[in-house]
Amino acid sequence: MSILAVGSVAFDTITTPTGHVDNELGGSATHFSIAASYFTQVRVVAVVGDDFTAEHEGVLKARGIDTRGIERAPGKTFRWGGRYTENFNEAKTDFTELNVFEKFQPRIPKEYGDSKLLFLGNIHPTLQAAVRRDCPNIQLVGGDTMNYWIQSTLPELRETLKVMDILLINDGEAKMLSGDSNLLRASQKVLAMGPKALVIKHGEYGSTVFFREGAFGVGRHPFRAPTLPLSEVIDPTGAGDAFAGGFLGYIASQEVINREVLKRALFYGGVMGSFAVEDFGSRRLSKLKREEIEERFEIFRELTHLE
């Protein structure tokens, strides 16, 4: 199944304890698409400005990503600047220049009409819902959101959650969205808002998928995948999108979608997220070999597997 991904393409200026980059190619659609491209055909819908060159597009094309849905608008591409301190848990934003992204109205090319899986990257929930309506052939919708939308557009977000099959967010977002500081109760409240499955990302501690009763098969319990403890994190920007790309990319590559597939997908999400943080932007992610992915998947499996 091919994936249609909607989100941002951005130029990021990032400072971490280990280095600095200016105008590095980033954005949720970029990180997601590159990660997912190792598993399936990916089609992107996004907007860029005059400063988005053939070289930038080449990074995506080199991974076989269909870029016909990337709209060129007059002006500059979305820019974000931020920095991480020693523990890498949270970025401090230096600046946000929305530029052409401010008036982004996603348009789905006709050629994308047969896509079966949709990823709604972290954009305004009303735009997410509009994209969903424009893609009638979609069989599974995965989506992301963030604190900003939870705080400023909650009614719109709650509408959009009704059309999301799988929501991928982090601990803080799950607690904020549900208003509950207990993770299990928070997951139940979020699942009651619409999604059939909820993936909560715990950063360096891995991730958990919670299922709505009866969704994707039977089973009483959530499922947890680890991450690999890494001796050096270079840049966590985009790790969440890379996680989503590995997770949904693996799902798209499977014949059937059931709990066992979602469990393995959670491991692949962790694998792609762990590669993402090993270099700035998508540098590490865009130059992987499939064998490296399988090798790390096995390490992740060994990390929690009892004989």
Add this chain to the structure above:
Amino acid sequence: MSILAVGSVAFDTITTPTGHVDNELGGSATHFSIAASYFTQVRVVAVVGDDFTAEHEGVLKARGIDTRGIERAPGKTFRWGGRYTENFNEAKTDFTELNVFEKFQPRIPKEYGDSKLLFLGNIHPTLQAAVRRDCPNIQLVGGDTMNYWIQSTLPELRETLKVMDILLINDGEAKMLSGDSNLLRASQKVLAMGPKALVIKHGEYGSTVFFREGAFGVGRHPFRAPTLPLSEVIDPTGAGDAFAGGFLGYIASQEVINREVLKRALFYGGVMGSFAVEDFGSRRLSKLKREEIEERFEIFRELTHLE
């Protein structure tokens, strides 16, 4: 193998968002011993005051715990008061009355001399080292410590770490002890101080065991065990000691001690910790059936097990 456990017996006054208890039987030796008692014979060394009644001792005896090493001293038993806020991650201490614990000099009864596994609960590192010297027949030493000892008695603690085979601490303690905020690097630095294995507890995210190269067999990687997301935490006091009790208790019950045993032990640690938080003090822990433990072990396994 029987376990000899040294630590505190205390009366805890605890306030959580869900309730309050006064003078609840607690302390590291109590929680540890009760958890470990489901797996093996446990012998306790601790000190109590005149206020420690036959009823209190009965809680331990009911679990078959050998209490001959609990010394009665004139005065009151160690008392601690504290409270937890909504997220349960950290206790705020209301008061600490060391009482008879202040002059605690652990004495090992002759009858305990054939113990093979020693647990050094969270007491002054110099006392921990003295106990180790008094137990020449011990084959494996597990131990705990806390921020207070890392900050105020680091040289003594570093001496004691040389005689510990397995150190069990949490993320914050590992980072403080190593001076490194990266968990993998922190683990390597702590292992270089002496322990053959380091168990780092991540609270609601489970735990990881790191091995010194070649210790307990071969293998390149750490191992991670989950915890069960619980819908209600009643009281986290003693969960770390219950974890240690499950972990070392399971190890003591095995014929050989290798990495595979330590991995399963990590799961049993998580299982006992998850029971501990379900009620105040050791109330839940002291009334378990072995079948409940095995049932939860299977749930933990399913939580991370891929087909």
